[in-house]
Amino acid sequence: MTDRWALAPAEDGGAELAPLGPDGLPVGPVRREPDLAEAVRSRPEVTRWVWRSTPEVYPRLLATGVRVERCYDIEDAETLLLGHEGRSGEPRSAAAALARLRGGPVPPDPPLRSAEPGAQSPLFEPQGARLPLADLLAVYAEQQRRHDRAAHPDRMRLLTAAESAGMLVAAEMNRAGLPWSADVHREVLRELLGERYAGGGEPRRLAELADEVSAAFGRRVRPDLPADVVKAFAQAGIKVKSTRRWEIESIDHPAVKPLLEYKKLYRIWVAHGWSWLQDWVRQGRFRPEFLAGGTVTGRWVTNGGGALQIPKVIRRAVVSDPGWRLVVADADQMEPRVLAAISRDPGLMEVAGRETDLYQSVSDRAFSGDRDQAKIAVLGAVYGQTSGDGLKNLAALRRRFPAAVAYVDEAARAGEEGRLVRTWLGRTCPPAARTGEDAAEEAGIPSGEEESEDRQWVPGYASTNARARGRFARNFVVQGSAADWALLMLAALRRSCADLAAELVFFQHDEVMVHCPKEEAETVVAAIREAADLAGRLTFGRTPVRFPFTTAVVECYADAK
């Protein structure tokens, strides 16, 4: 008996299937069955399904109530393998992979679709061309060999498996939806924005604030038009380059207060207002389209609905079903803990081995107890801050945690020089395409960029490209390795929930939400803790680093913080 099978859906709703051996090669003939979902349902002993595309297959299985334990997504693996091999620009469809294998013309990838509001299932549609199972098997076998040639084959195998698991989670979340009370949402909108006026214009509160802004300037000003606001400030004798919050808020002018309030509420109105509710909430569920591995760093994205940017005030509308609860879990200081694990810095690992506030521990060691300074320094190191207090504090950080800072510094250097940069599991940051300016610099033609540490940051100045790539790479190793860990955490949590009525309903980088009967809540809380520990061991091996979560069992998302 074998636990791994390959599967390819056919045009007519049927499927081709083949059992695979431990080496990934078929150990039996390809068989043809008339019903895709039934073919899977009737083989509960299969623990991993190998298929071209999870978005192509899995929603159709879920629609008939069939879940699978694990899968291997060939096109997702192709993307990760190409990236790892430094070939991220090449087409990643299975058809393209086959063409490379057989030496034919390589078809370009089809363009990505964007989501339609309120789209009915299936939320995903097939993106690439189908392949006969025999061809898929050839691509799969070659991918197995490519894993063997990776820098760390075992980690690369873990990465493709983890991201395939993530795609299962995403598909299941897309099907479940996030419990959402339209009534509460409307209440919140009314409290914040006031009544709506007929005709779709601004609601009352926004109209009032716009009037206050105009009164303060002594002429009609539309606060939603940056150009208008800049002009109005200029006429009042105040020069501003933009209307960004941080630039406006320090200005002493009566228009500032209503203007900032307007911008805050305007944002709610346009991005999460009544039309959003109309578009995205159906039958008590918000159904965004989660996409695992949608970014180069491995973070997820959502397609439509802005699910990863739900404003805090709107979270009041996320309410569990009667008799159910939301278990909301937030990883504590994930980035510095990940930095400790990937850099193996002894001091930082020691600090990250505690479950207590990491920034406080860092500040006790390097910043004489000033937690804010410690946090700024750590985040500055991770994000590549180039000036200000973060840079000053970086020196203190470097003295106490030299290996950690050296790790991100080396990533930044590699990024600047156009070398490949990888996460712990082997997800790879593509080297940026060289610009003409890069070539000019290499040829010795000065581009105006000084190497001094205290040089001015010039927004939009093209010769900062190399520096920008350095910052990207610096952040990539931390953010991306965190994404590696998060995928394994989700996979483990998903397996625990499989035995319960509990459903994963939301995931946002370092935060996960489970909707479950209230009797299961404590079981889920424990499962999250175990999943975090297991993910830490699987991802980073034996380190003292812990990954604690702050967990809340609530009926309303807004009560979790």
Place this chain on the structure above:
DNA sequence: AGTTTCGGCGCC
């Protein structure tokens, strides 16, 4: 008239 980019801001 339709499509792309920009400015600003929400989340992490």
Place this chain on the structure above:
DNA sequence: AAAGGGCGCCGAAACT
């Protein structure tokens, strides 16, 4: 005090 990383979304502005 200064303005670092990743995203998505919206309307307006800037284009074809």
